[in-house]
Amino acid sequence: MQRHFDEALGKLKDMVFRMGDLVQEAIRKAVDSLEKRDIQLAKSVVEGDQRINVLEIEVDELGHELIALMQPTAVDLRFITMVLKINSDLERMGDQAVNIAEKGIDLCGDVPAAVELGIPTMVDLAIEMVRESLKAFSERDAQKAKSICERDDELDDLNDHVRTKLEQAMHAGALRFPQAVSLLMVAHNLERIGDLATNIAEDVIYVAKGIDIRHHITERREK
């Protein structure tokens, strides 16, 4: 019974990491499709989200099955509910990647190449935050998780920077308003991915230290 339970917990963890890989790939591809004006690549992100959605449901079902059938101890229960939260955060990140890809489809061939907006720096940081938050979860490393929460401010600053650049590009006549709005939303989507990675990091700290810091870090909010 215990061995079966441990195996199932391991499987649950593996599934969440697979989701993490798919999500990071989707974010990268979505921004690439925007930069390279590659509609096919953008469409593959939209279609690929189905795999992430199916995996989310599978993780959700396995997690609830384990709670219902195995009646886990308090520690294992806390672990499973954390996995379920991470699962939901990762699925939401996948949604954000789709949003970015859709902006890529809308904008295709319609973004002035000369406009250097700082979006690539945002995407690098966002993906790093996702990767590191899952690593912190895997290693139960509260210190690493804490440093992710701090980096979220950096991402917010980069978002402000992109907004300023967009305004300048509009005033210079290099961007029209609907284009600026689409790129603004891409920056917002990347900021949301950072928030969701921060959610994961906060859960890691919560479980490691047994405290709920979620609402003590006032910067971390749904935006």
Place this chain on the structure above:
Amino acid sequence: MQRHFDEALGKLKDMVFRMGDLVQEAIRKAVDSLEKRDIQLAKSVVEGDQRINVLEIEVDELGHELIALMQPTAVDLRFITMVLKINSDLERMGDQAVNIAEKGIDLCGDVPAAVELGIPTMVDLAIEMVRESLKAFSERDAQKAKSICERDDELDDLNDHVRTKLEQAMHAGALRFPQAVSLLMVAHNLERIGDLATNIAEDVIYVAKGIDIRHHITERREK
């Protein structure tokens, strides 16, 4: 034991409805503060979010306590996990209300009164969706829940309408870019509230019908 459990379930449900009331009030106040240029009202929304956050943690803890200590049946477990999801959705709505209030603080006295943007229509619909989704949950009414999912498209259309109005106002010189961005984000926040209400409605349908429609309704995505 069973009576104690039923009482605890009832308490959990009451707490979630109290959260729902606080959240609807926060959304209404946030938009009012924007329209009336009332900084004090906006600040009261930001400060009041702490109550919602504390209540979220209390619901979360009571829910997990019930799962761990009472080892509920599959049906009760499903109900508790649904309450935990609704709890999280409501807390995120509270965050959106804070975002709107903060835009109110940023913009205070700086929005041309003549600009009719359609935001009041959006807020009425968003609050209605929140109220009805909680009613559908309370009455386990899948039909009502389904109609909420459909209304989400209406809210998306209103968001597009606001964007067009903002563009027109900018071109007419009635709005500057940073103001337009702030109001754009307010409309986006209201759209997110609609998405979160739709999440609740989908969970109601899921539990009532035992099917997972979450990823069949392609419109419902984190934006």
